[in-house]
Amino acid sequence: MKLDIFTSLINLLIVYMVFAIAFAITARRHPNLDGPRHWLFACLALFTGYLGLGLRGVIPDILSIVVANSLTLTGGVFLWTGIRRFFGLRWHWSLFALFVLPGTVLLSLFMTVWPSIPARQIIMSVFSILISAFAIRDVLQQRSFALIMETNLFIGVVGTEIVMHFIRITTLMMVPVSTDSYLLGQNQPDKLFFIVLFMLSASRLLILVTLVSARLQNELNQLASLDPLTQLPNRRLLLQRLKHGINRERRSGKQMALLMLDLDRFKTVNDKLGHTAGDELLQQVAGRIQSRLREADTVARLGGDEFIVLLEDIAHPEDAARVAEEIVAALSRPFQLLRSNEADHEPGRDVQIGASIGISLYPQHADSAELLMEQADTAMYEAKQAGRGCYAYFSEELTIAVHKRINLEDRLRHAIEQQELRVFYQPQIDIASNRIIGAEALVRWQSPTEGLIAPIHFIPIAEETGLIIAIGEWVLRETCRQGQRWLADGFLPLTLAVNVSPQQFRRCDINALVAEVLAETGFPAGQLELEMTESGLMENQDNVVEVLNNLRNQGIRLAIDDFGTGYSSLAYLKRFPVDVLKIDKSFIDDIPHLQDDMEITATIIAMGHILGFKVLAEGVETQEQLDFLRNKGCDAYQGYFTSKPVPAADFTQLLQAQHEKMAAV
Structure with missing residues (x-):
């Protein structure tokens, strides 16, 4: 087959x-990837431009040369701007004014004033x-390690094009060329240049497709190994590095x-400010x-x-503690x-x-x-328990404790389903009238195998796992039912106090x-009292x-509840519409032995009393404690x-005994 320019x-x-x-297909399927759209x-543009050159002789020369070559320049600029967008650089329409418009003007000038083939082709080559050259500069400035092979190939092809254009300029300046049609004619002194240029153009497009494919594959790899929000390694990549580190440290x-x-x-933070603020907080935490x-x-x-840090090649175990202290402080x-x-349109704010x-x-x-990883997770729960x-x-002791905790959590879920929970009531006594x-309603767990389980053993787990929501709702409902039974039985009205978990404030409409x-x-409603701890109020x-x-x-x-053990801030206390302060048992235990x-x-x-509250003391166990409270004007107490x-x-x-006693009086 004859190899010529036209073929x-x-x-x-x-x-x-x-x-x-x-x-076109790539731009449609990946709209966030700007390069393919420009390419x-x-x-x-290049197709239309080269088609116009091929039709020279069929259409007027002025149209063929000026318009076709202008479209060819336009295609070159689009290739360059696609490279800029592909590597995250901005571009402006002014780029066309720098290249296409001057090129068109010069081509038009030489077509009308000096119809010289060498001059026109020199303009195009320049x-x-x-x-x-600008495309190579941008690639060198912005290329990533993940695309190093593809970008090197692109630079090589475009660099070869530059060399070919320099050779062509030299040839056109030294060898006279007829103004006749050289694409269809026999006189083709730069035939080799056009054939090589066409081959390089096809190679350049193929490399651009390879660049897109490599970028998409790299993004897939990142999605598989990096957290999309923080760009930190995810669990999969961490495990790879951890296993690699173990093998290296073992040697x-x-x-x-x-x-x-x-x-x-x-x-x-997530509940109060929304997930947008929560995401921003996680990014700052990662930093x-x-x-x-x-x-x-x-x-x-x-x-x-949850984050995890891998410290390799540490000299002493306490080095990890030093890093942990720095992170906690930060x-x-x-x-x-x-x-x-975003729903409330609030400005940014400080959170702690x-x-x-x-x-x-x-x-x-x-x-x-x-x-x-499992043992680090176990130790982390111990840190939470420590405050x-x-x-x-x-x-090893922690491992045993965690296994017991997991077992207890499973049993607690089963206990809720099987209605093994019970409500106990501790009397609250008016000090003046005795x-x-x-009464305070307190939940207990009646296990078929272990008997009565105190709340100190299962309430913390219920708080951590969210089971406290279901438990709290059940206790409230059961207490109100029982209170109504006592009223129906003719007993005097009682105030029944039910504890409310901080999670009930955050996660349900209390x-x-x-009301339900x-x-x-x-x-x-006037006989129901809801008790909240200071810390629970301050968290919300x-x-x-x-x-x-x-x-x-x-x-x-x-x-x-438990007043005196939390924040104890008068400034906040005045804001809350509270009826009763309950003095924590820890202050009552050592009366009258501890002056503080x-x-x-x-x-x-x-x-x-100054703030208008009733005051109730918890954990009263002796006559001396009661006498002290009566002397100080305390309103009520509860305790053994x-x-x-x-x-x-x-x-x-x-209640029946009290009722009979009052009736006898």
């Missing part, structure tokens, strides 16, 4: 149409060299540490953790608010969020969280990646629940006042001095 041109036109279709326009005899982090109070690590260390996000500082609740960290060591604690905002190392005026239960049971202080006011509007009494506790208790009583918490039937007997 090569026809083949190139077919190539451009094929790649135009390929880029589609480039293929269409502009092609400039466009190619070298060095140590590694794994730090499992869980953010404290993160869910509160702060990374700033405390060496370049060789790895921080990964496991999901939610995450304890306030975070400034630029975005807030913290972190609990569990540490496991290689080879002391385990010799496999999965076991190291949060701290770290804890793994130990009469039962109310106002709607109370009261309507269902018929229990008077932004919306707690509104919630408490709504409860107060229903007629519900409100009490602060006596003074604190007396101060709370006086302060409560009168009665421990008892089932409803036993509490009914206490």
Whole structure:
């Protein structure tokens, strides 16, 4: 087959149409990838331009040369701008003014003033060299390691095009060329140039397709190994690095540490400010953790608010503790969020969280990646139990405790389903009249195998797992039912106090629940008292006042439980529409032996009365304690001095005895 310019041109036109279709499909399927869209326009412009050159002699020369070559320049600029967009650079329409418009003007000038083939082709080659040089510059500035092979090929092809254009310019300046048609004619001194140029053009398009394919594959790999929000390694990549590190450290005899982090109070931020603010907070957390690590260390996000840090080649086990302390300190500082609740259109604000960290060591604690992660997770829960905002190392004792905890959680879920929970009632006594005026409802677990299980053993697990929501609702409903039974039996009205978990504030509509239960049971709202701890109120202080006011509007009494052990801030206390302060048992235990506790208790009583609250003391067990409280003006008490918490039937007997005593008087 005869190899000439015209045949090569026809083949190139077919190539451009094929790649135009390929880029059109890519742009449609991946709209966020800008390069293919520009390369589609480039293929269409180049196809039209080269088609115009091939039709020279069929259409007027001025149209063929000026328009066709202008479209060819336009295609070159689109190729370049596609490269810029592909590598994340901006582009402007002014790029066409820098190349296409001057080229068109010069081509028109030489067609009308100096109809010289060499001059026209020199103009085209000069502009092609400039466009190619700028494209190479942008690729060199922005190329990534993941695309290094493809970008090197592209630079090689475009660089070869530049060399060919220089050779062509030299040839055109030295060898005279007829003004006759050289595409269809026999006189083709730059035949070799056109054939090589057409081949390079096809190669360049093929490399662009390869670039797109490599970019998409790289993004798939990143999705598989990186967390999309923080761009940190995910669990899969972490496990790979951890296994690799274990193999390396096993040969070298060095140590590694794994730090499992869980953010404290993160869910509160999510609930109050929305997921947009929560996502921004996670990104800032990732940045702060990374700033405390060496370049060789790895921080990964496991999901939610859990992060994990891999410290390789540590000299001493305590090195991990030092890093943990730095991370805890860094995450304890306030975070400034630029975005807030998108629904409320609130401005950004400062939030404060913290972190609990569990540490496991290689080879002391385990010799496999999965076991190291499990043990770090175990230690992290120990840190949470120790008060949060701290770290804890793994130990065998912790493993046993965690296994028991998991077993207890499963049994607790079963207990809720099988209705093994019970409500016990502890009398609340009016100090002045020595009469039962109310009771605190306390949940107990009646296990078929272990008997009565105290709340201290299962309530913390219920709080962690969210089971407290179902338990709290059941206790409220059962207490109101029992209270209505006592009213129907003719006993004097009692105030029944039910504890409310902070999670009930955050995760359910407590106002709607109370209204539903009261309507269902018929229990008077004025005889229901909801108890909340200081810490629970402070965790939800932004919306707690509104919630408490709504409860107060229903007629519900409100009490602060365990007062004195939390924040104890008068500034906040005045904001809450509270009826009762309950002095924590820890202040009552050492009366009258500890002067400090006596003074604190007396101060709370006086302060409560000044603010208009009733004051109730918890945990009264001796006559001396009761006498002290009576002397200081305390309103009521509860404790073993009168009665421990008892089932409803036993509490009914206490009410019956009091009723008979009052009737006798």
